Amino acid sequence: MAFLLEKLRGKKILTAVSLTGSLFLTFTTYAQTVDTLSLYNATLPGIIDYALANQPAVKQAEISQDITDLQIKNRLADWYPQLNFNYNYQRNFELPVNIIGGNQVRFGVLNTSSLQLTATQNIFNRDALLASQTRQDVKLVASKQTENAKINLVANISKNFYDLLATEQQRKITEANIIMLSRSLKDARARYDAGVTDKTDYQRATIALNNAMASKKEIEEALNAKIANLKFLINYPGEKELSLQYDSATLEQEIVLDTLQSASYAKRVEYQQLQAQLRLQEANVRYNKWSYIPTVSANGAYIRNFLNDDFAKLYNQSFPNSYAVLTLGFPIFQGGKRKNNIVIAERQVDQTKLELTNFINQAGSEYRTAMARYRANMANYLALKENMELAAEVHRIIDLQYREGIKTYLELITAQTDLRAAQINYFNAVYGLLSSKIDVQKAEGSILIK
Numbered sequence: 001m002a003f004l005l006e007k008l009r010g011k012k013i014l015t016a017v018s019l020t021g022s023l024f025l026t027f028t029t030y031a032q033t034v035d036t037l038s039l040y041n042a043t044l045p046g047i048i049d050y051a052l053a054n055q056p057a058v059k060q061a062e063i064s065q066d067i068t069d070l071q072i073k074n075r076l077a078d079w080y081p082q083l084n085f086n087y088n089y090q091r092n093f094e095l096p097v098n099i100i101g102g103n104q105v106r107f108g109v110l111n112t113s114s115l116q117l118t119a120t121q122n123i124f125n126r127d128a129l130l131a132s133q134t135r136q137d138v139k140l141v142a143s144k145q146t147e148n149a150k151i152n153l154v155a156n157i158s159k160n161f162y163d164l165l166a167t168e169q170q171r172k173i174t175e176a177n178i179i180m181l182s183r184s185l186k187d188a189r190a191r192y193d194a195g196v197t198d199k200t201d202y203q204r205a206t207i208a209l210n211n212a213m214a215s216k217k218e219i220e221e222a223l224n225a226k227i228a229n230l231k232f233l234i235n236y237p238g239e240k241e242l243s244l245q246y247d248s249a250t251l252e253q254e255i256v257l258d259t260l261q262s263a264s265y266a267k268r269v270e271y272q273q274l275q276a277q278l279r280l281q282e283a284n285v286r287y288n289k290w291s292y293i294p295t296v297s298a299n300g301a302y303i304r305n306f307l308n309d310d311f312a313k314l315y316n317q318s319f320p321n322s323y324a325v326l327t328l329g330f331p332i333f334q335g336g337k338r339k340n341n342i343v344i345a346e347r348q349v350d351q352t353k354l355e356l357t358n359f360i361n362q363a364g365s366e367y368r369t370a371m372a373r374y375r376a377n378m379a380n381y382l383a384l385k386e387n388m389e390l391a392a393e394v395h396r397i398i399d400l401q402y403r404e405g406i407k408t409y410l411e412l413i414t415a416q417t418d419l420r421a422a423q424i425n426y427f428n429a430v431y432g433l434l435s436s437k438i439d440v441q442k443a444e445g446s447i448l449i450k
Contacts, residue, residue, distance in 0.1 A: 041245040044161050048154055051234035061146040068142040075131030086116040111314045113306040123296040130287045137276040148269045150449045155442050157233055162431035164226045169427035174216045177420045181209040201409040208413055255433045263367040267445030278352045285345040291338045300324035370439040377436045381429040391422035
């Protein structure tokens with residue numbers, strides 16, 4: 001038994017699990033390129049890297065961020081001179097008529113054409129000014145949205161990974177228990193055949209073995225379902241094999257967390273987004289106040305006109321003209337619209353400040369709840385670790401005493417059941433503690449994304 005226990009807790013444990021069902025997912029060309037790197041014997045960091053490169057929700061956030069960057073560039077483009085070129089040709093079939101001194105006089109020529117080059121330059125434009133002042137915050141909001149999607153993905157994958165490992169350990173423990181029960185059944189049958197005991201011992205052994213084999217089948221099906229869910233999370237093809245590699249000893253060393261630290265809300269992505277949103281709302285107040293300031297722009301044009309009744313000679317002579325205009329636009333009265341817009345923008349600032357206050361309270365509650373759960377899981381882990389060690393020692397002693405005829409078979413079965421339960425509870429505690437650590441890190445904003 002000591003050998004089996006050591007085998008279960010060996011330093012390097014490799015798990016290769018195949019998905020029996022099929023889960024059809026659309027896969028991008030880039031995802032297929034990353035897949036050539038293979039997720040065979042994949043570690044948790046490898047799985048996370050794969051997911052960050054292929055998960056649709058992350059890609060959508062990245063596309064939204066790119067779109068935002070391009071929209072900002074479009075707004076800032078209004079500060080550059082706007083140049084346009086037009087070519088016109090007009091054929092007059094009948095010239096326009098004016099009455100001069102009672103006589104009909106036709107003006108114009110049959111063919112006219114012009115080449116126009118126009119330029120416009122914004123000198124003061126509140127839309128372009130707003131885009132200039134808020135571009136960094138707009139980019140920040142978009143980038144934090146992408147970062148938030150990645151953080152949620154990393155947290156979900158990590159917790160599913162640990163849950164999968166806990167189930168895999170249950171499978172391994174059950175397999176080891178089946179080996180022990182098979183040996184016990186063989187010994188009980190031999191004792192019955194020798195007339196040392198009655199048939200109840202080997203019947204109990206048969207019942208225990210059947211229960212263990214049924215439990216193994218149930219665990220294997222649960223394992224298949226969890227593998228399928230992990231594949232879905234990382235956008236991995238359902239028909240392909242996913243094998244995992246993990247070091248139990250290393251994972252157990254990672255459960256430690258400083259429980260005396262205080263939460264720093266400044267590191268939370270949501271807090272940074274709300275701060276940027278508040279700055280944008282304050283800029284929107286200024287934007288609406290700028291509506292009282294005139295808009296100023298300059299524009300000019302250079303035009304070459306071509307006039308001739310004979311189309312063949314139309315472009316032999318040109319008549320150029322050019323001009324420059326300074327435009328000052330000032331809306332005098334708009335029915336109180338500008339004042340109302342300013343008040344609306346100020347109320348939106350108040351709303352955002354309240355959202356920020358509410359988030360701080362919520363984040364504090366999340367952190368305290370996650371930390372309390374972690375402390376409770378840590379206490380549970382320490383107790384269950386000791387229980388497993390005691391159960392292993394009890395089983396070893398009772399097994400020896402049973403073989404010497406001191407203990408009954410019922411006591412041996414009870415010891416085996418206690419050991420199996422203690423081992424399963426222990427590994428569930430380890431991976432449950434790792435999951436609760438993820439919750440604490442997420443609540444305090446310490447999950448780092450590459």
